[in-house]
Amino acid sequence: MSSDDVGYRKPPKNTRFKAGVSGNPKGRPKRSPVALAEIVGKVLNAPIEYRDQGQIKTASRLEVSLKLLVDRAVKGSIHDAGRILAARAHAQQFGDVGMERLIITDWLPDYPGQTADQKTREFATTGDASPLEWWQPEDRSTKQTSEGPQTSENRIREE
Numbered sequence: 688m689s690s691d692d693v694g695y696r697k698p699p700k701n702t703r704f705k706a707g708v709s710g711n712p713k714g715r716p717k718r719s720p721v722a723l724a725e726i727v728g729k730v731l732n733a734p735i736e737y738r739d740q741g742q743i744k745t746a747s748r749l750e751v752s753l754k755l756l757v758d759r760a761v762k763g764s765i766h767d768a769g770r771i772l773a774a775r776a777h778a779q780q781f782g783d784v785g786m787e788r789l790i791i792t793d794w795l796p797d798y799p800g801q802t803a804d805q806k807t808r809e810f811a812t813t814g815d816a817s818p819l820e821w822w823q824p825e826d827r828s829t830k831q832t833s834e835g836p837q838t839s840e841n842r843i844r845e846e
Contacts, residue, residue, distance in 0.1 A: 693699050704710060731749040738744075746754075753774070760768035797806060 691700065731752075732747050734745050735748050735751055736743055736745050737751050753771070756767045756771050760771055794803065794806070796802075797809075
């Protein structure tokens with residue numbers, strides 16, 4: 688048998704992977720964090736001054752909230768004790784108490800009958816707005832036409 692044999696598990700030499708060259712040169716793309724989760728994280732990690740036994744102390748909002756939950760749990764609040772234990776279990780499992788993803792359940796549709804998938808797709812197609820602009824409340828005086836949701840193009844045509 689020669690070294691140029693082609694067959695099962697022996698592809699032709701010119702189609703084999705080249706030595707030292709990756710089959711995936713760019714690699715797997717990094718996951719971009721959710722912008723809203725970043726904003727919530729910044730707010731929770733911002734320092735805040737609070738009074739503890741007559742002294743003014745500084746800590747993150749998350750730490751102050753946790754201390755408040757512990758105080759309520761010690762005073763007998765079973766609900767707050769459960770929240771502390773759930774946060775501790777999450778921290779032990781994932782290494783962080785904070786949230787990486789927000790799940791929004793009570794969202795407002797842009798027009799009657801709109802589903803969450805439709806809203807997501809419509810935003811994805813016209814997603815030129817930054818997340819902060821997207822979350823700003825818009826004028827609720829828009830109305831639905833027979834052609835679908837009220838858009839800026841429809842409003843211009845009607846005027």
